[in-house]
Amino acid sequence: MKHLLSIADLSREEILSVLDTAVSMHEVQHRDVKKLPTLRGRTIINFFFEDSTRTRSSFEIAGKWLSADTINLTGKGTSVSKGESLRDTVLTIGAMGVDMMVVRHPASGAPAQIADWVGCSVVNAGDGTHEHPSQALLDAYTLRRALGDLEGRHVAIVGDLTHSRVLRSNLLCLQRLGARVTLVAPPTLMPSGIAAWSGADGFATSYDLDEVLPTVDAVMMLRVQRERMSGGYFPTAKEYAVTYGLTPRRLGLLQDHAVICHPGPMNRGLEISADAADAARSLVLDQVSAGVAVRMSILYHLLAGEGSQE
């Protein structure tokens, strides 16, 4: 493994290897001295051309806890704002001798393009509406901790599916791990041509959240991404919350053992009610905690693991 660009590039075994290593990485979080020498002397640039709280800080913490030197750049404050092309910017950074670029970009496919241009490892930290592979891996880690093996488990992914890179990566990842997936959205936010998505077969779709909720082991609520919407995808926020939000009433439809995920940032009161976000069965903060461990594991696999130099 040299790059992490898409879950489609990972076999089931590679996914499990990342998740297994993350278990031991997670222990570091509870130590007084949070430092392993694994990536001493390695340099990682976090290049974020789009806003981020969780992903950016957890990649930075993951690099630091593995003793790598980490540097953060954003589109603002770099020569990108002076009109430098993406290619010139990343070639410039690459020429400094970095070992890895962690890239978030509003254009789908940008990290893959960068991986073609530069010699170092590239991690996709979210590209447009395409993929967010590290999020899917941390979600799988969190769900396995809560539910055990995901083989045969039923997961509903609900909300603004059209604009969600989290959906695309999670669908592939959950299916590789043997879970049964149902996608729930209003017709306007169900991606067109979804039935033909390559590599992702055998999932169900529904417009009726009430019907699906009693059958799931986990429900993953996705954010309504207003910044990617140009027109009216639903009449009003209130109507969306009533028809597709995880409201207090809908919590009562879940089986006793069923858990709730949300990748954050949450729109409380829109796709998820405060009761659901703060429920005992909500894994939202477990996902954040797992994010550091899983990203440590990703850095380890790409920069220090067997075959990392291939």
Ligand code: NCD
């Ligand atoms: C997601 C993202 O940026 O794609 N957030 C995240 O990384 N935790 C989901 C979102 O923005 O809604």
